[in-house]
Amino acid sequence: xxxxxxxxxxxxxxxxxxxxxxxxxxxxxxxxxxxxxxxxxxxxxxxxxxxxxxxxxxxxxxxxxxxxxxxxxxxxxxxxxxxxxxxxxxxxxxxxxxxxxxxxxxxxxxxxxxxxxxxxxxxxxxxxxxxxxxxxxxxxxxxxxxxxxxxxxxxxxxxxxxxxxxxxxxxxxxxxxxxxxxxx
Amino acid sequence: xxxxxxxxxxxxxxxxxxxxxxxxxxxxxxxxxxxxxxxxxxxxxxxxxxxxxxxxxxxxxxxxxxxxxxxxxxxxxxxxxxxxxxxxxxxxxxxxxxxxxxxxxxxxxxxxxxxxxxxxxxxxxxxxxxxxxxxxxxxxxxxxxxxxxxxxxxxxxxxxxxxxxxxxxxxxxxxxxxxxxxxxxxxxxxxxxxxxxxxxxxxxxxxxxxxxxxxxxxxxxxxxxxxxxxxxxxxxxxxxxxxxxxxxxxxxxxxxxxxxxxxxxxxxxxxxxxxxxxxxxxxxxxxxxxxxxxxxxxxxxxxxxxxxxxxxxxxxxxxxxxxxxxxxxxxxxxxxxxxxxxxxxxxxxxxxxxxxxxxxxxxxxxxxxxxxxxxxxxxxxxxxxxxxxxxxxxxxxxxxxx
Numbered sequence: 001x002x003x004x005x006x007x008x009x010x011x012x013x014x015x016x017x018x019x020x021x022x023x024x025x026x027x028x029x030x031x032x033x034x035x036x037x038x039x040x041x042x043x044x045x046x047x048x049x050x051x052x053x054x055x056x057x058x059x060x061x062x063x064x065x066x067x068x069x070x071x072x073x074x075x076x077x078x079x080x081x082x083x084x085x086x087x088x089x090x091x092x093x094x095x096x097x098x099x100x101x102x103x104x105x106x107x108x109x110x111x112x113x114x115x116x117x118x119x120x121x122x123x124x125x126x127x128x129x130x131x132x133x134x135x136x137x138x139x140x141x142x143x144x145x146x147x148x149x150x151x152x153x154x155x156x157x158x159x160x161x162x163x164x165x166x167x168x169x170x171x172x173x174x175x176x177x178x179x180x181x182x183x184x
Numbered sequence: 185x186x187x188x189x190x191x192x193x194x195x196x197x198x199x200x201x202x203x204x205x206x207x208x209x210x211x212x213x214x215x216x217x218x219x220x221x222x223x224x225x226x227x228x229x230x231x232x233x234x235x236x237x238x239x240x241x242x243x244x245x246x247x248x249x250x251x252x253x254x255x256x257x258x259x260x261x262x263x264x265x266x267x268x269x270x271x272x273x274x275x276x277x278x279x280x281x282x283x284x285x286x287x288x289x290x291x292x293x294x295x296x297x298x299x300x301x302x303x304x305x306x307x308x309x310x311x312x313x314x315x316x317x318x319x320x321x322x323x324x325x326x327x328x329x330x331x332x333x334x335x336x337x338x339x340x341x342x343x344x345x346x347x348x349x350x351x352x353x354x355x356x357x358x359x360x361x362x363x364x365x366x367x368x369x370x371x372x373x374x375x376x377x378x379x380x381x382x383x384x385x386x387x388x389x390x391x392x393x394x395x396x397x398x399x400x401x402x403x404x405x406x407x408x409x410x411x412x413x414x415x416x417x418x419x420x421x422x423x424x425x426x427x428x429x430x431x432x433x434x435x436x437x438x439x440x441x442x443x444x445x446x447x448x449x450x451x452x453x454x455x456x457x458x459x460x461x462x463x464x465x466x467x468x469x470x471x472x473x474x475x476x477x478x479x480x481x482x483x484x485x486x487x488x489x490x491x492x493x494x495x496x497x498x499x500x501x502x503x504x505x506x507x508x509x510x511x512x513x514x515x516x517x518x519x520x521x522x523x524x525x526x527x528x529x530x531x532x533x534x535x536x537x538x539x540x541x542x543x544x545x546x547x548x549x550x551x552x553x554x555x556x557x558x559x560x561x562x563x564x565x566x567x568x569x570x571x572x573x574x575x576x577x578x579x580x581x582x583x584x585x586x
Contacts (some may be wrong), residue, residue, distance in 0.1 A: 021358045023190050026362040034323075035360045039216070039301070061462040062323070062355055062455040063546045 001055040002148055003065040007075030011044040013136030016050050017074075020049045021140060024149050024157035025054050034059040047081045054148065062130065070146055071114070072096040072137050074122070076104050086112035096142050098122040098135050105184055116147050120181040122173075129173035130166070138163075139172030145181040154178075185433070186366045193327045193356035194219040196363055197263065197289040197349070201235050203371040204287070207258035210238040210249035214268040216353040217291040217299050224261065224266045229230040235261075243268040247275040248284075254284050255385040255393070259335070262286070265353060266293035269307045273314065279313025279346045280409065282394055283382045284289040285338035286346040287331060288316075292454065292505075302542020303353040305454065305505040309515050315409055317347040317416055320453040324361035327351050329433060330480075335375045336423045343414035345380055352455040354542070359455075366431060374430060413484045419446040420481060437481035438489040442468060448558045450497040451490075451520055453479045456503065456545040463550040474554055479516065487523035494524060496538030501557040503570070503582035505539040509511055515566050535567040543571055548579050 004021075008014040012128035015037050015074040022033040024051060036051040051065040061154055067088045074101040083106075085095070095114040099120035109117040130137070137158050154174050157168030191199060198220055198346060201209075209228065211221035216455055227233035236253075240246045243264050250260040264272060264508050269290055279286055294300040308318060316336065319330045330349045338347040341477045366374075383393055397405060420437055441461050450460045457478040467474045479485075492498060503512030503576065513521070518536035524531060536553050539545040549571050556568065 019190070022360050026190060027188060032362060033360075035352060037353055037358045039358060060458040062359065062458040062466070063549075064544045066548070127213060127228060150471075 001053055001059065002069050003067060004054070004070045004072065004148070005049060005065050005068040006072045006074070007083060008045065008048045008136075009078070010046045011047050011134075012074045013134050013137065014074060015050050017136035018052045020137070020154070020157045020161045021052060021143070021149060023160055024140070024153040025036050026151035027160070028156050029123035029149065032058045032178035033055050036062065036064055038064065045165050047078055047083050047123045052088055059109070067091060068141070068149060070094055070096065072143055073100050073137060075137055076101075076108075076139060079108075086114070089114065091115065094118065094146055096139065096146060097115070098139055098142075100124060102184070105182070107117045109184060116179050117140055119183050120177045122177050125173045125177040125180070129176060130169040138173040138177035143182065144174070144178050151175060151178045186364050186370070188362050189365050190359045190360055191324055191328070191363045192219075193321070193324050194291065194358070196324045196328040197225045197331050197351065198227070200328045201254070201261045201287075201363060202227055202336050204259055204332065204375055205265070206233070206235055206261035208236050208238065208250070208253035208521060209262045210240045210246045210253070210260065210450060211262045212226065212243050212246045212264070212268060213518060214242055214243070214265045214417060216293060216357045217268070217289070218264050219357075220263040220289060220291070238396070243271040244275055247272045247279060250286055251275065251279050251282065251578045252385065253282050255282070255383060256387060257378065257380045257384060260286060263289040263291065264309045265291040266295055269311060270295060276311055276314040276316060276346075283344040283368055283409075283412070284346060285344050286290050287334040287338055288346065289327070289331060290348045290350045291357045292350055292355050298541070300541040301353070303355055304540045304542070305350070308348060310348045311348070312483060314343050314346065314517060317345055317413075317481070319347065319480055320349045321349065321356060321483060322457045322478060323362050324356060324359060324546065325433070327356060328363055328365065328437075329427065329435065330429075333427055333435075334424050337379065337383070337416060339421050340415070340419045341381045343480045344421050345409065345412045345416060350454065355455040364433075366497060368428065371559050374427070387519055397437050408441070415484060415508060416486045417481075436489070437486045437576045438493060439478040439480060440477065441476040441496070443475040443477070443493060445473055446497055447473040448501070448554060449475045449477055449494065449518065449552060450550065450557075451477045451479065451498050451502045452502060453516060454505065455509065456505065456539060456550075459535065459545060460546060460550050463547055463554065466547075467551075467554060472554075472558075480498040482516070482519075485519045485523075487519070490520060490523040491525060494520075499557045499560065500524075500538055501534050501553050503511065503536045503538055503553060504544070505545075507537055507540060508567065532557070534560060534565070536570045537567050538570045545571075
């Protein structure tokens, strides 16, 4: 079983990203997923998170993820908002980060001790392909680099979630992000 | 051919109500039920569901309208949560007393005060004596399946009792999961058209029902409801078996999980039951002899099955997502205690309160309950608040005129 935590800001499509990942692995890879959304007093721009568990067997646990195997961060500024994205991490936990700056990715790796950091400028990929600063689809492309899901499944799930027209644009953003993702 | 859909709990409830071809919908939106009211409205306005959608001004009206509509001979739909269910309280008893077999998803959310949007079971527990059947769901597949089976159980001529299908707010209502949805024709075959089997209303020939009933008949009418509940137990078992035969998924009113040779068992309801099973598997792999008992049907409560399945188990932990204030224990604990043969005095049935107002019942919380029940030496049998913080008595205290 793989435990994943997504962090982002309200409006970045964090919950939608978790649902899309759930579609990708459940429908296109024959696995099982449970999303555990944390609804609260969110507003646009405030830090939000959501959890997802993925397994080849039906997922029984229905509670929040406290020890993530993968942490995905959609906005590099999140650490300035009193959020510790390394909370509960273990020695194999990896980070997927939205940043244009390799030195920021390096500082996340050094400061928190993630095993690997996958980073890409997902905001740029989103603006480039969908014309909006909503990096969720692109971040799923970066997530595919960890091997938890294939980029093809992500593209198919994005088309299903967003419909043919917006779906293709989001899938293109994911593909571009996938190809540009660096690992350190 | 049945096919997989990705649905959250609310969407699964809507899908089941849609496939049951409800003809009148009267729902008042309330978090976390809102998307049920909204999606039913979309289905009607898009012409996908041929039904009349009534925009009512409260849950009291929602249930009243549903009762009136269903009495004319159609399936009526509504759904609610928390204070919405509390506002329905008066009319819930009208539905059950008039034997109107409405199927209603209840998205479990704490009652106020303190104000909360999040999950616990106090809302539906407060209605446990309102004459409704109550099923509790572990996952989103169960939401679809229990709503679908709910029509068969509630509408059976020997039952004619409304049913709440309870799903945990957010943990199920907003959790997306893969759900196997049958073909419309299969659902049609399974639940059939709605047929009036008791009191009815004819709009072309209006009349008054639910009239004043004297002490001379009141007791007998309540007794009829009691018999309805007794019949519901048998009908439910039959419907579960028929469903299994047709759709391949096996359900029971009480589900045992790895009970063979178990020495300690957690009894639970709702979404936490999945987490309990997960922890049972973890502890079993460490050689610990633990199991789980999931209560699907809280009303009627199946003391026969609980007693049989817990036979020989000495350490029983009962977790409730409601406080049971002022009582010796929480509602589920009382039921379990009274189900077990009194002969064996060495059986410990311990009560745990947790997961109130949206507090997560985590893997760690469940482990803590197992550790506590397996190492219990105290004589104190008052409920253990398993996840309360140490500062409980220090927060939000207002001192005035002390």
